[in-house]
Amino acid sequence: MTLNEKERKIYIVGHKNPDTDSICSAIAYANLKKMITGKNYVAKRAGEISEETRYVLDTFGVPEPALLNNVFQQLKDVDIGKVEGVPSSASLREVWSRMKEHNIKTLPVLNDHKLEGIITIGDIANSYMEQHDSHLLSVARTQYRSIAQTLDGTTVIGNEHAYFIKGKVVIAASSPDMMENFIEEDDLVIVGNRYESQLCAIEMNASCLVICQGVEVSRTIRKLAAERDVVIISTPHDTFTTARLINQSIPVKCFMTKEHLTTFHMNDYLEEIKEVMTKKRYRDFPVVDKKGRFVGFISRRRLLKPKRKQVILVDHNEKTQAVDGIEEAEILEIIDHHRLGSMETMGPVYFRNQPLGCTATIIYQMYQENQIIPDKITAGLLCSAIISDTLLFRSPTCTPIDEAAARELAQIAEIQLEEHAREMFKAGSNLGNKSAQEICFQDFKEFSVNELSFGVGQINSMSEEELREIKAKIMPHLDEILKESSLDMVYFMLTDIMKQSTELLCCGNNAKAYIMDAFELPEDTDVINLPGVVSRKKQLIPTIVSEIQQ
The missing domain is CATH 3.10.310.20 (DHHA2 domain)
Structure with a gap:
């Protein structure tokens, strides 16, 4: 058994407007199934409990089962595409490399696990095709370290953690005399192995020099750059390649989609999700939890094979009495003592239906068949259910098997049948505060x-x-x-x-x-x-x- 199979919840639930038998049988059967299989069986209720049932639960110190509103398929029943996010400071090249390595076309942009935006392969393509001016790198507040990494280079001089926040990107392909006409203070200058051009750029107060073809930077240039806080980056690429690649160092936040994102939550219902997807033709949709943390991506393809919620029905087999959405659930078992109803299942199920006065009697038989003696609390719940359904053996539905089971369970639970029944029925008919x-x-x-x-x-x-x-x-x-x-x-x-x-x-x-x-x-x-x-x-x-x- 895998860890996921062991942790997956299997709900045991009775009918709507549950009576004492419905609630107590669900609790007792969940306990039995856990002991037998080790799986995560959970007792639930499909409606508000009665005063009689509340009295029984309080008597034996058992908490009320949580309400199961429905078993419609939800996003948490689908395998979500797990994708590691990137920070908004990540460069376009870094994001592109991640996409190429993992063969994905959409990445989440995260800040402390919270979704800031999404970046797609189309967004990156648009960044190349659109006309951008030479100030884009500074407008985007690009970090020098990102520039060096994108250019496969190293920071020779200066603080690589600083940001290029002013000026434009220029290529120093002209003579120093001509450079003085277009280089301005705080520009980023791409230069080659020309000492005069490097010196001119420093004297013009450029903020950064990118020196191409991996040439060694002279000691004089290093000294002057350090004195004027000029960052020098050395790259092995030629001038053309450097100019082509440098815009890939721009942080992804400049091109990500961050407004009007269509996000889904883990508890969203699949029918509603499908309706939204038909109106918005995106490849992937981000999924977040209730705290806004990114969980993964969901696509139309992943909605084709959702996991159905697994359910065991006790004390009924009528669709009209079942929890809403039962037609979308995988019914594993039905344990009941009523007439055959309208319930249909996707495949064969374990169906145990006996002409007894109470479902709890059947549950007790199953304890005996597995050679398990119910504990004192469970015995008290099962006994109470039999008392309720058989009106303390006065109902024509009561059989000798029911009465014998109740008397055995009463001994285990150490309760007096007549006295306990009287208090139960008294609690059940005390309805003065109800509409x-x-x-x-x-x-x-x-x-x-x-x-x-x-x-x-x-x-x-x-x-x-x-x-x-x-x-x-x-x-x-x-x-x-x-x-x-x-x-x-x-x-x-x-x-x-x-x-x-x-x-x-x-x-x-x-x-x-x-x-x-x-x-x-x-x-x-x-x-x-x-x-x-x-x-x-x-x-x-x-x-x-x-x-x-x-």
């Missing part, structure tokens, strides 16, 4: 049948009084909740755990009619009470689906 919308959507699942979409929320409580208070809070807002959900119908289950019955609230076109027909209720029924109905998964949803299909 009607928050109450409805905290445990809400969406379904689609025959082009009809509907959602079902549920609150479980051991107190009739609490259920009456919740009903009074929700009823006036059902129409708003329906509109906000963009569904055809909304149902809300007020489930009395002790009486093992549910009062069902309905909203939407034909929502009540489907229930009346499905449960064969009298026509004059006002309040819909469903004795014995406590399970959304096994009792209510299949009945509604069957009625719609008929």
Whole structure:
């Protein structure tokens, strides 16, 4: 296993509006997968957790999983082209050599890892083709050391770290008498092996002499240059080559693009990036992190094969309940106990679906199959999930396997089932500080049948009084909740755990009619009470689906 494979995150996530089973199963399964494989499995949540779930996590001292907003492909899922940048003081020749050596056409210009600009091979070509006057080197504040390096020369006299900041570049091809007419103070003079021309340039207060063909500089000229702070550079090239090359010593900052740069960030979504790229025909686009530091380049070609985010789904297999962008992710596994839904995958996956009352029961089986005893905290989470989903074994979805698992886990976690269940359900129904919308959507699942979409929320409580208070809070807002959900119908289950019955609230076109027909209720029924109905998964949803299909 490579280091990158070991560090790559694999998200384990339940459904939107997660319940206790969804959250606890994700946490417990992430722990198991880490122990088995050593890979970086991370439990996530796809929505806000309920008060019941928060109570469970607080009881066992487990932090709330981070929110996974979506799994759309992002720039961080793409292999970014890593390129070493250059400082803005680098010469054009240095940049050109780097491009040629690494066969690249764009380089970032950086200052302390921050992006200052970009330089392309086209920018360098333009620097040759455009008409520049002889003051360009001084306007660009070119360092003498860069001039010497560009000319493959050495600094014989003077401070090579100083800058050529005044004057122009001239070639001393004339006699000293003629030179006096065009050489001015602070000019950079290209000269050959002519003592008189070298002396004349120094006397005219030139700032720098470039002596060609590698000739030895006389002691007198050295002395005079030192006295007048004149820099002398010796180059092995002839006058023509020196004149042709010298502009390559100009710092790259003079030709780089620094305004209106199109940059991307690591968290940008690929769809948005592709849209920008269609409008701007650049070869490479710089990528920066949230602190503005350069990361690399991205091109259209690199977007062709992004790495899909790797995901394991627990406690659902419905696309409508999955985290946004699931169609762009690579689903590795599905662990569930519900009916088969609408989920499609790119390839074959490990799909474990058992007719049990809780996903946590399946997770516990997987611990046993790997001969691993869950620790006290993990056992407490799994036990809590089973209590929640089976209503402490009162739900018709509960199987002997669920109950046996919960009792074993309770022993490991050292908790009393009845007492822990009572506190859990009490916390879950304590919704006095929540709005009607928050109450409805905290445990809400969406379904689609025959082009009809509907959602079902549920609150479980051991107190009739609490259920009456919740009903009074929700009823006036059902129409708003329906509109906000963009569904055809909304149902809300007020489930009395002790009486093992549910009062069902309905909203939407034909929502009540489907229930009346499905449960064969009298026509004059006002309040819909469903004795014995406590399970959304096994009792209510299949009945509604069957009625719609008929």
